[in-house]
Amino acid sequence: MMHRKVVLRVVSKFLIPPILLFALYVQFHGDFGPGGGFQAGVIFGSGFILYAILFGVDMAKRVLPPWSTRLLLVVGVLTYGLTGVAGLLLGGNYLDYNVLAHDPLHGQHYGILIVELGVGITVAAAMITIFNVFAGQTGGD
Amino acid sequence: MLMMGAVGLAIARIRDLFAVSMLSGIFSLIGAAAYVVLDAxxxxxxxxxVGAGISTVLMLGTLALTTRKEKMGGGKSKSTAxxxxxxxxxxxxxxGTFDMPRYGDKIAAIHHHVVPRYIEKSGEEVGMPNIVTSVLASYRGYDTLGEVFVIFTAATGVLAILGRARRRREDEEADEGRSGTKEIAS
Incomplete structure (x- = not known):
């Protein structure tokens, strides 16, 4: 796509790892600071999209093939949904995290962590999938 | 707010869609700054x-597929209507906003329904320092589940509409390629 933009490519190569790291920070620090699954997923997705913009969609697809993002999309939703079902099986209500651990507070903590992870995976996969499909229309140049 | 208004006017006036998508990104960024001012x-x-980053990229992607000039359509009567x-x-x-309580009004309804309970009890019940997270993921777990499904549906919808078209074109190209090689072979 932009084979001669050396500055952009070098700077983005420096920036993409911190972006992905920041996304993980937002994901797992959402209990304490602003952020959570949605924001983390979007940031993670935008890191990949930046890569795809600069190095071409085909290169990005080599890193993260389309089937894997589609799989992750489903995995994210199922993570959320099945956490609720796990609460049911352990004798609570649907999406009741108190029963996930012996201590209700810990149960809430685990529940929220898993659920936010599900949200993050879904959002990131959805963003990457939508971008790939949009960008792939032009023939991936 | 004034800047948001100015950017909105510019978006309405400019006919170059590339500039419009950039401006809408700027609009979202100013909106984000406004939310920070409001402590959200x-x-x-x-x-x-989402607003300034992803949607701008998606709009640019759409522009790459279509055209970057807005088509002038509709008569004067249409635009007046x-x-x-x-x-x-x-x-x-x-x-409608005249009926809304003033910003920071402590007797506003929003501060008296479930919010005091969340603020007082969420520490004991959920144990998260960030109350927003505990409301989002625990008290309002169903809502968030619904939102996740909305995003999931959006992605599958895009895949169903655009992903299919792409594959068909590839199939056709593959077919053409095959018939071409056949002709050469024969």
Whole structure:
């Protein structure tokens, strides 16, 4: 796509790892600071999209093939949904995290962590999938 | 707010869609700044990432597929009717805000329904320092589940509409390629 933009490519190569790291920070620090699954997923997705913009969609697809993002999309939703079902099986209500651990507070903590992870995976996969499909229309140049 | 208005006007006036998508990104960024001023950091985060980042990229992707000039269509009567509808809706919305409590009003209804309970009890019940997270993921778990499904549906919808078309074109190209080689072979 932009084979001669050396500055952009070098700077983005420096920036993409911190972006992905920041996304993980937002994901797992959402209990304490602003952020959570949605924001983390979007940031993670935008890191990949930046890569795809600069190095071409085909290169990005080599890193993260389309089937894997589609799989992750489903995995994210199922993570959320099945956490609720796990609460049911352990004798609570649907999406009741108190029963996930012996201590209700810990149960809430685990529940929220898993659920936010599900949200993050879904959002990131959805963003990457939508971008790939949009960008792939032009023939991936 | 004034800047948002100015950017909005510019978006309405400019016919170059590339500039419009950039301006809408700027609009979202100013919106995010406004949320920070209102102490809604989580919302500002989302607005900056989704509104200013992803949606701008998606709009640019759409522009690459279509064209970057807006088609001039519709007569004067059409635009007058549209203006009337917008003006009336806007007037009704502004009229509606007169009934809203002032910003920071402590007797406003929003501060008396479930919010005090969340603020007082969520530490004991959920144990998260960030109350927004505990409301989002625990008290309002169903809502968030619904939102996740909305995103999931959006992605599958895009895949169903655009992903299919792409594959068909590839199949056709593959077919053409095959028939071409056949002709050469024969």
């Amino acid at each position: 950091v989580d919302v500002a985060f989302t607005e900056a990432a 549209a203006f009337l509808v917008v003006a009336v809706t806007g007037a009704v919305l502004v009229y």
